[in-house]
Structures are given as structure tokens and as C-alpha cells.
Amino acid sequence: MLGGQVERVEELPHATRNTATSRVIRVKTNDRSGIVKFISSGNDDPAWGGSHDPTHLRYWHREADFYDTGLPPTFELASLKAPELLGSFERAGGAVLWLEDLGGRSGGGLSIDDLGVAGRRLGRSQAPYAMGRALEPGFPWSANALFLQLEAWEDVGWDAIYDDAMWRQPLIERHFSPRLRESLVRLGEQRWEILEFSRRLPQTICHHDAWVNNIFSSSDHTTLIDWASIGHGHLGCDAGNIITDACGDLLLPTSSLPQIDSAVTTGYLAGLLDEGWSGDRRAVRLGICLMAAKWSWLTPHQLHRATLDGHAVYGGGSADSDHLYGERAAMLDYLSGMAVEAQRLAEELGVR
Secondary structure, three states, rough: OOOOOOEEEEEOOOOOOOEEEEEEEEEEEEEHHHHHHHOOOOOOOOOOOEEOOOOOOOOHHHHHHHHHHHHOOHHHOOOOEEEEEEEEEEEEEEEEEEEEOOOOHHHHHHHHHHHHHHHHOOOOOOOOOOOOOOOOOOOOOOOOHHHHHHOOOOHHHHHHHHHHHHOOOHHHHHHHHHHHHHHHHHHOOOOHHHHHHHHHHOEEEEOOOOHHHHHHEOOEEEEEEOOOOOEEEOOOOOHHHHHHHOOOOOOOOHHHHHHHHHHHHHHHHHHHHHHHOOOOOHHHHHHHHHHHOOOOOOHHHHHOOOOOEEOOOOOOEOOOOHHHHHHHHHHHHHHHHHHHHHHHHHHHOOOO
């Protein structure tokens, strides 16, 4: 696939919970490098997190179908790209994708301007569908993705948010104030109600996993990776996910959340307007803000893990516990404010 002699094979981090992806590696030769993604069909695997339903968020063959079908045309016109497909192979137990190993800025290397530009390109790519363009037929678009993403964390142990002993743990007491506790309990209780607002907003095609590690910024285009969840979603969903998932794994500082929020929201609205969208801007902001409820599970998760001797972030990297909990407390504080804003906007727009 790559030419030359193999010099190194490197395991790459990827989601291991509720996914059909079994392994991701970087293969380096003396000529070039590529990314190899192993997708499991779940045969004889009791722990498999995929699905055989073509509309399900975790339909196992969707990303292979995506590369076979090609990027939706509005995304290409908006300078949004996917990695180049080097090869796609069916195999016993699943499929394998060989993909371009991207350059450009990604993850913690992204600037706030990069995120604003990504937001604008997403707005341009999604506006035509929000204005009535039909989805391309024959593709297994996902449905109800946002609800399935939160549902996957229903086993997190929600009773913890009502347990005084949990909130008295030293690591929690140092970073979660009584005021924040009250806000996060309210967010947990109202999480499904807030997500329901999305059903009454304009609908479009969403990536459904747009976050800083899946964004690669270059001078004239933005590349998104991990297209396994693409499908139906509300206007503002991807932009809101970029904002709400920017700081939880210490890739970007939580102190920059207001600037990230402003840049992505402004960019996304500009992209919609570029394509002639003329709807109520409050509906777009509602679509962005309601994404805060998707992360409500993080509160009981943090409570349950506060007694561990050590803590890690995405990819397994170790983190200083106080720094991690301080950043996540600040992030959850900001997200609880977004949730309150979503409820106010839903009241104004009559979508409650």
C-alpha cells in the first residue's frame, strides 16, 4: 500500500467504548506513512459495541461505505475534506481502511482561529441540507445519534449525584463548589429534556464526532477524520460539539472556552449566511448550546473516579489529578451555563 520497507508500526489511541473500531495503527515505511483502521463486524465478539442496523449510530460498515460513496458534495464545496482513501478491504470479521496520514494542525495544536474557520466551513456545508436539499439516496445515514451517545452512558451510576458522601471526597471538594454541584445536579436531571429541543430544530447532515482530535487544519481546507457516525442531526450539532468537547482532555485550556465558543459560533453562523440561510439565529445558538447536555454524564463519572490513585485522559496519557479535576470542573461550569442558555432560548422560540 505504501511502498518501501516497513520501518515502524505504531498503535494509535481510539475510542474503545461502544464502537466497532477494534484497532488503529500508523504504518511507516522509508517512503511514506499511512493510517490503518480495523473495523469489526462483531462476529463471535460478546464485547462488540457496533450494530448491524444501517441507521444506528454505530453501524459497523458506515465508514467503509462513506469512503466508497465519497464526501457529500456540499462539504467539498465548503473546503471540508476527508482523508484520502488508499485502500479498502473486506476481511473475515470486518473491514480494513488504509487512509492518508494527515499533516496540518490538530488537537492541542489548533488555534482559536482554526476552530472558527472549521465552524464556518461546517456552516457552509450544512446550510443547503437545512434549507431543503435532499440527502443523497442509498447511503446508511445515522439517526438519533445524539440520544444514543448519551444513552451509552446511562450505566455511569447517576445515583452518585445525590450522594453527599460523593461530593465530600477531597478531590471533589477542592474543585466543585456547592453552587456548581447544584447546577450539575440540575443539568443531570434535565439532560433528556434539553436534548429533546434538537428534534424541533432545522435538520442537516452532521459528522457527529467533530472535536479537536478529529480536526486537521491547513491553509486552504479543513479535514475531518472518523466519519463512522455521519447522518441526520440538528443545525448547530457539530459546532456545539467542537465547543463542548474542546477542553475535557486537557488539549486546550478551559480558560479559552469563551473565546472558542465565540469563534465557532460566529464562524458557523457566517457559514450559514454565506449559503443564503435566513432562519432565526437564536435557533442556531440553541442547537449549539443544547450540546452541553450530551456531557452531563461526566459529573457522576468524575464522582465515581475521584478515589482512584491516578487519572488519565483520552489516549491513556496520565494527568495530574488536581489539574484534571480543576479543568473539568471549570468546563462543566461553563457547560451548565450553556444549558441554561439553551432552556431560555427554547422558551423564547417555543420549542420546549
